[in-house]
Amino acid sequence: MANGLLLVGCGKMGGAMLDGWLARGTDPRTVVIVEPAEAAQTALKAKGVTVVSAADDVPDGFAPDCVILAVKPQMMADVAPAYARFRSPETQFLSIAAGTTIGFFEGALGGDAAIVRTMPNTPAAVGKGMMVACPNPNVTKAMKVRAGELLAAVGEVAWVEDESQMDAVTAVSGSGPAYVFHMIECLAAAGEAAGLPAALSAKLALQTVYGAGCLARDADEGPAQLRVNVTSPGGTTEAALKVLMAEGGLKPLMEKAVLAARDRGRELGG
CATH class of the missing domain: 1.10.3730.10 (ProC C-terminal domain-like)
Known part of the structure; x- marks a missing residue:
């Protein structure tokens, strides 16, 4: 059974989400963070989470129910494919990379991957964000509930089913x-x-x-x-x-x- 959160990148947005999850009672022992910046690792470890420098360093046997991809969009092509090994019927991938399409992630992770594309905005850094999410057909109702809970840690959440609307979402709230x-x-x-x-x-x-x-x-x-x-x-x-x-x-x-x-x-x- 998949269990836990794998957060890839812990900059301002990823860090805000992590703080929101922990404040809402997430057990830090169920969270693994991939963060290559050594300067950030000490502070993250102090929160009780596991911190590694790369995808290959994720502990053996760790099976996340959600992989949150929180790196910059221009880095995603180099980063995302390394996480395809976590694909399973019980695991979804949640992207907060602006402008990066579901099709890109299906190509990088596999066409059967459950993917939720989101558009956050900067007020999420103070827990007042507007998070709009769009799922691909592989995302189950239970996965949508889980994704909504994770996103709600930093603000309001709305869903769209038509990915073409995400450009307008970006223009208004992003x-x-x-x-x-x-x-x-x-x-x-x-x-x-x-x-x-x-x-x-x-x-x-x-x-x-x-x-x-x-x-x-x-x-x-x-x-x-x-x-x-x-x-x-x-x-x-x-x-x-x-x-x-x-x-x-x-x-x-x-x-x-x-x-x-x-x-x-x-x-x-x-």
Whole structure:
């Protein structure tokens, strides 16, 4: 019976997932990590997990129910094939490498491998990520439940069955944090232009975006109604929204940005 987790790569995303699993009660003795960076190995071993430097060093007899591939996409062609030996009817492969297709993994690991392709985003590093997953036909219902549990350790989880949607997912949630960071930059710069000290304007912009996100996340009402709620007729917010919601304003600009990201994702995916 397959048992345990094999985490391949333990950088920021892999490390965040590991911390989430351990915080949720995963027995560290059931976790093996492949991490070649010696500087990271000591700290990982202190968590009680087994750490090795390469696939060939994984202890004999270790049969993971999930192999999590968390190396950079450009390294995956060199790394993934070494883990084909763990393929079994009870083992699934969970990839968090952006843009790397299920077809690639089927070629590297075998066509009968159970593969879940995921698109994480950087807020997963603080447990607030958005993880979207797509399974191949070899993934069983039980495997999907298991994968969902593992991903939920670092944020919210959603599933798509059509892999072609993953480029749009990447454009919205994968790249999305950068859009929000840029909005914070722009809002802070606008505050400066309006006469505020730089440090104060930066703090106002950051906390406002953070607070508004928390409110939108927890409120019973949707974002459109929340916008209406804070917009007094003839007031300051309405004056600003007339600019942002004008023809050529934020909505068409955001659509253009997301489509550009989606199309670039398709190009990179071949």
